[in-house]
Ligand SMILES: [Zn+2]
């Protein structure tokens with residue numbers, strides 16, 4: 555599998571985020587449990603409102619690129635879309651911006667490199683369940699456990715690398731996290747993808763997807779998602795393939811602590827990804843309408 559050579563960049567010290575926080579975020583106190591129940595209930599409301607506002611879309615036969623901050627985001631958010639496209643013979647590529655090595659930070663002493671190795675294999679397994687070949691997974695990893703954002707070392711090189719990949723693959727559609735996806739790495743991934751598209755000079759249809767925003771977006775910010783651009787994709791014909799792909803990620807556990815390599819996800823987090831629809835936000839050509847930052 556090609557490791558996209560973006561160089562080794564020293565990650566600055568930042569608060570634990572990404573999958574580490576998933577492990578740490580497990581309910582441990584009555585307050586945590588209460589907060590989890592509130593977020594799960596709120597997520598159900600968000601799903602209902604967004605789904606009701608969304609207009610139907612179909613999976614086009616166009617060549618596409620899915621931008622995933624961590625190995626599993628592509629499957630959770632776009633597994634159905636990718637399987638539908640592959641079933642119709644469309645070319646589907648995924649670029650992963652990290653190997654998700656931080657998922658057990660604060661949990662156990664498993665080597666981050668080992669986690670990255672396993673999660674790379676799990677990504678292949680999940681992609682296989684969706685009809686993708688290993689050659690369609692691309693690794694644009696700028697640093698271990700961290701995606702550089704504006705003003706941070708490594709961003710320019712990472713953007714250049716991603717732009718080169720886009721120039722090579724010439725996707726007609728790019729799917730990346732919504733700028734309001736409520737997770738620092740995801741918002742950084744979006745900023746990087748938009749800048750890379752611009753740098754590449756390619757014209758492609760842009761779609762945003764939600765991963766963490768389903769669970770974390772405050773109701774008062776729903777409108778900022780751009781509900782008029784929401785689209786609903788019926789994935790019933792491939793829903794079993796998507797479930798198998800999700801199962802590949804969730805079924806593998808670190809021997810020492812017994813927790814999944816992808817980290818422990820909060821209760822209720824997975825519900826939006828187990829539905830027989832997927833939601834996208836169609837943003838048209840290029841990187842318009844990309845105001846980031848979870849409220
Ligand atoms: Zn992620």
Ligand SMILES: [Zn+2]
Pocket residue numbers: 658661662663664808811812813
């Ligand atoms: Zn662990």
